[in-house]
Amino acid sequence: MYILKNENLTAQISKNPFELVSLKKDGKEYVYQQDSTWKKSWPICFPxxxxLINDQYRLDDKTYHMTGYGFFRAITxxxxxxxxxxxxxxxxxAAKTFYDQYPFTFKLEVTYKLVGTELINKVKITNLDSKPLPYNFGWHPAFICDDHLGKIxxxxxxxxxxxxxxxxxxTTMTTEVKNEIGLDEYDFATGQCYALLNQTTEQVLIVDPIRVIRLTTKGYPNVLVWKCQNDAKYICVEPWDGHQDDVNYATTPFDQKPWINHLAPQATKEYLLQVELKK
Known part of the structure; x- marks a missing residue:
């Protein structure tokens, strides 16, 4: 376990899987402690x-299999x-470990840094290949939040x-214009999520009676809100540069799907997540 500390915060990052599992301010925990059916805390989504539809994609006339959210968590x-x-x-x-899922070479650099009452989390992706790197990237942090009084x-x-x-x-889905999501007003019983697609926020607040968390969302086209069940006392707020598959592009090659990013050979892209514990 890696442990980071400053005058306000303490963070713990597990080594296998490599994932932030605790963030405390003055001894109070803010990260979900895996006390319901979902057994993750702060996964990172890549590539x-x-x-994907049927957990597979086509590329260069070959079919590749990859389970949801990618293989970042499997890297040891x-x-x-x-x-x-x-x-x-x-x-x-990247060696050849995941080449049967994703035939590209790349480097990932991950930073966790405590500054005042903020956690600064960065992921830098570098394309080491001679061809463009097609990918999506997303954060999937889970924060402790009251299931009745919590809101985003x-x-x-x-x-x-x-x-x-x-x-x-x-497919056709219900949409509405909202300033906030009250957790007791939305149903999460069967895996539903609530998405801000093509969103324009720069930050969101995760609020309940004893916690206020500010999360940066600027620069991310999509933000998803999810938890595994209605009575789970946490909420995931997920800034994504990408989204799940689309039935209209089920047979489209992976690198031609319109929401897939392309990183030029030897180029680098950095993603930033800032989490401030305000209360």
């Missing part, structure tokens, strides 16, 4: 966000680049799309 051979009291930087250089507050009104459990995009 897909959400799921991280190398520590920097480790101080307040910061951890690790990197992974947007910094401006947003269109919220109701996505049924297990559904893919491309």
């Amino acid at each position: 897909i966000t959400g799921k 051979d991280w190398k520590v680049v920097t480790q101080t009291t307040e910061m951890l930087v690790v990197e992974y250089v 507050i947007f910094d401006q009104p947003q269109i919220v799309t109701h996505i049924p459990g297990g559904a893919f995009l491309g």
Whole structure:
């Protein structure tokens, strides 16, 4: 276990799987402690966000299989680049381990840093290949939040799309314009999520009677809100650069799906997530 500390915060990051599992301010826990049916805390999604239709995609006339949210969590051979009291930087250089799922070479650099009452989380993706790297990327943090009194507050009104459990995009779905999502007003019983697609927020607040968390969302085209069941005392707020598969593009090659990003050979893209514990 890696442990980071400053004058306000303490963070714990497990080594296998490599995942932040605790973030405390003055001794109070803010990260979901896996005390319901979902046994993750802060997964990172790469090279897909959400799921592919039939857990597969086509590329260069071949079919590749990849389960939902990608294989980031399955990476075990991280190398520590920097480790101080307040910061951890690790990197992974892709070998052939996941080549049967994703035939590309790349490097991932992950940073966790404590600054004041903020956790700064970064992921830097570098394309080491001689061809463009097609990918999506997303954060999937889970925060402790009261299941009746908790809510997600947007910094401006947003269109919220109701996505049924297990559904893919491309079908008719309910939408509404909202300033916030009250957790007791929405049904999560069968895997539903509530998505801000093509969203315009710069930050959201996760609020309940004893916690206020500010989460940066600027620069991410989509933000999803999800939990595994109605009485689970946490909520995932997920800034994504990408989204789940779309039935209208079920047979479209992976690198031609319109929401897939393309990173040029030897180019780098950095993703930033800032989490401030305000209360």
